[in-house]
Amino acid sequence: MSLTATARPGTQRSVLDALEAESIHIIREVLAEFEKPGLLFSGGKDSVVVLHLLAKAVFPGRVPIPVVHIDTGHNFGEVLDFRDAVVARYGLNLVVGSVQEYIDRGQLAQLPDGTRNRLQTRVLLDTIESNGFDVVFGGARRDEDKARAKERILSLRDEFGVWDPRNQRPEIWNLYNGRHEPDWHVRAFPISNWTERDIWAYIQREDIALPSIYFAHQRQVFERDGMWRAVTAVSQPEPGEQVAIREVRYRTVGDASCTGAVLSNADTVQKVLDELAVATLTERGATRADDRISAAGMEDRKTEGYF
């Protein structure tokens, strides 16, 4: 038994149309309400999609804000080349915060394991402050991690960049409130509600270019902790670890010293989508050594001010 409403027939919009519209709405609110926005841009697929949406939100205008890259110094060359090509194509201003420069100047110490994702936090916060950004767009998604599942679309950070999950602002309807105290800033996550599969389906629909390492290629790799690591300047096999040439691709791009590749022959977006349809591991579980440390790994980094 049930009470029934007379449903008015509406237009059946696709999932991607609905997500795209929501993201553009968020982007327009942020562009209109903040003084100085920036876009965090790693060259990774999520930030590429945010930039694509940003361009659509202001079309036929030009993307009116700079892109900010926090460069670990451990990037894949292909990703840096891609970043520069995108900056030129959209006519953007690029702001780079360099982890390597902080290490060279003695402002940051290398971690014992040599990885640099965690070192980005300090550089990120300084770059936000020195450029006077009151908001930065990021490409984080709620399906990535438990700690991200509770993240707001507009997430407040105090003067130390700290995220306080117990004191988040409720977000109701599509009325976003980005007001904040003068020395605080806001992180805006317009693709919060997209899943990894949505991102790839959208990349296919919109024919969006990505760094080549997202697609299957031959690479010198070795196996460590159940992950395939590339042989690069910052990631060398230990004695006993066998180097082999394998066909691999990356599900995330990041610090080459701790980002693993997956064995794959998916060399097109369609093949990546087919692969995802039967994937058995989450993208972070499969490819991020530093996310495996503890169940609270992301929560800890986020409260420190991480992306």
Place this chain on the structure above:
Amino acid sequence: MTTTLLRIATAGSVDDGKSTLVGRLLHDAKAILADSLDDLARTSAERGFGGEAGALDLALVTDGLRAEREQGITIDVAYRYFSTAHRSFILADCPGHVQYTRNTVTGASTADAAIVLVDARHGVQEQTRRHLGVLALLRVPQLVLAVNKMDLVGWDEQRFTEIENQVLDLAEELGVQAATVVPVSALHGDNVVDPSAASPWYAGPTLLGLLEELEPARESGTARLDVQYVIRPQGALAPGLDAEEYRDYRGYAGTLADGSLSVGDTVGVLSNGYPAASRVQAIGTPTGPVHTAHPGEAIVLELADQVDIARGDTVVSGPPPQAVREFDAELCVLAQATLAAGQRVLLKHGTKVAAAKIAQITNVLNVADYTRTPADTLGLNDLGRVSVRSSAALSVDPYRDSRAGGSFLLIDPATGRTLAAGIIEADHAAA
């Protein structure tokens, strides 16, 4: 075939088995991948769940932050994602115990449907009445009541029918648009994703089956566009575009609500409080120009006449909207604060932010029995009737007809905190 998106919210507490139900839904819909399942199995074993090897405590799926695990409670709304062949779901999992009003309002505000849990042993409780009250107030279009723990009442059909009648009476009393009741056992997975052999007397769909069939769309007729952003590119055109072609371009960007809009339609504008009229000349969407745009689409409108329109103004189909500066509303307080008559606030309505005042507080709603008590102040998690006076003219609609035109936030001008969410009521939207 197009897959569609459905936003759902859950209401209920750990005691009703809500976390287990959400975990069960995700698990049986195959939305939990192997590494997360491994984590789940490990944590379940560490805590000695069930006793048998390999038993999964599905409630742990929704376990989020460390503070929550330590206290064994859920603090904040969490968002989960899963999909079937026909539909993708965004599930706002709203904790039932701590600040349930604030959390339920947050989750329900964007929901196409809500799942309310009822414990089969206890039937309709005060908490059920509270949750239904808030969901009815927010006019969530579809309610699904999951009568959980049916295994603990021996899958007794009579017990189910008794609760079903209680619940549907309550829903009717509250003016709920549509409600459906399903008997389930989240712990054992009966009627959640897969039909159960334990309830041969129940011929209806499973919970997931029901969610797959619900109709999410609603259109009221009068299109409404709250202008977010005026695009006048002039010297700052996107690369590759012809400067001549866009010399006089002026587009009004926003998200269309409530009704469709077509090229050639007459539109009315409330621009800085003054009415004006024009005609739709062109409509841009993320996928290019269209003849007709539909509710929910992010569009850019070009008008035939030079009209002075800025962010915060409202464009509607038909004649210009009425300018309203004072209205009555139902307010839900979301912050640790005491709201009183005379208090100065910022009002965010559509895309307009204006200085405003709480002119009067009339009463507070007792969500347990839906009676009202006269009151002069409202505190955290209170719902109550108020009147609000705005410094700027607004284009308001009753919330019943338009989520976009009938909803607003009150913001603390000093700290920027969101103080309250408001719903403009039908007979209180007079000019």
